[in-house]
Amino acid sequence: GDSVTQMEGPVTLSEEAFLTINCTYTATGYPSLFWYVQYPGEGLQLLLKATKADDKGSNKGFEATYRKETTSFHLEKGSVQVSDSAVYFCALSPFSGGYNKLIFGAGTRLAVHP
Amino acid sequence: DAMVIQNPRYQVTQFGKPVTLSCSQTLNHNVMYWYQQKSSQAPKLPFHYYDKDFNNEADTPDNFQSRRPNTSFCFLDIRSPGLGDAAMYLCATATGAGNEQFFGPGTRLTVL
Numbered sequence: 001g002d003s004v005t006q007m008e009g010p011v012t013l014s015e016e017a018f019l020t021i022n023c024t025y026t027a028t029g030y031p032s033l034f035w036y037v038q039y040p041g042e043g044l045q046l047l048l049k050a051t052k053a054d055d056k057g058s059n060k061g062f063e064a065t066y067r068k069e070t071t072s073f074h075l076e077k078g079s080v081q082v083s084d085s086a087v088y089f090c091a092l093s094p095f096s097g098g099y100n101k102l103i104f105g106a107g108t109r110l111a112v113h114p
Numbered sequence: 115d116a117m118v119i120q121n122p123r124y125q126v127t128q129f130g131k132p133v134t135l136s137c138s139q140t141l142n143h144n145v146m147y148w149y150q151q152k153s154s155q156a157p158k159l160p161f162h163y164y165d166k167d168f169n170n171e172a173d174t175p176d177n178f179q180s181r182r183p184n185t186s187f188c189f190l191d192i193r194s195p196g197l198g199d200a201a202m203y204l205c206a207t208a209t210g211a212g213n214e215q216f217f218g219p220g221t222r223l224t225v226l
Contacts (some may be wrong), residue, residue, distance in 0.1 A: 044215075049214070101162070102147075102206075103159075
């Protein structure tokens with residue numbers, strides 16, 4: 001079945017460091033891909049998305065490119081801040097034609113220190 | 115502000131004692147979802163409502179049920195909670211297929 005695999009955390013970085021969180025997926029058809037972020041004590045928030053191959057999603061300095069050939073959707077940011085500390089979830093939505101079911105990865109905790 | 119609200123944020127129940135978790139939304143979205151997230155694991159979808167149509171995933175435990183009395187509210191009933199049902203339960207809404215899901219803060223369920 002469809003699945004998402006993320007790199008294990010925690011990822012610990014200094015402020016202004018470069019961030020990469022790897023995400024690969026297994027799916028039939030042409031899924032949409034998402035990154036969600038969960039700050040402490042809050043719900044999941046959509047960070048960015050891409051709906052077809054070679055699309056680049058971007059938001060708040062974060063970017064991810066939908067790579068069909070490598071089945072990947074890696075999250076990157078050029079310069080992280082302490083406020084980026086959170087848990088990041090990669091997710092896919094299979095092409096079902098019916099509803100937007102999300103299949104999540106296990107999440108990667110990011111800790112940024114000054 | 116339009117939002118998804120889950121109450122309570124923390125719920126403690128005893129083994130085998132029925133428990134109900136609630137979710138409400140002011141977004142007027144057609145679709146409401148319940149996700150179960152166990153510690154350090156990915157959120158998983160037991161079921162969802164598209165309007166009043168209930169959709170069950172194949173591996174949803176038999177002791178999980180859900181009710182949606184109107185557009186705004188959705189309830190998750192666990193008839194006989196076991197220790198394995200302890201988890202964070204996330205409610206989400208969406209306007210329809212292919213659209214962004216909006217999540218509530220979650221309810222953390224502890225089973226003693």
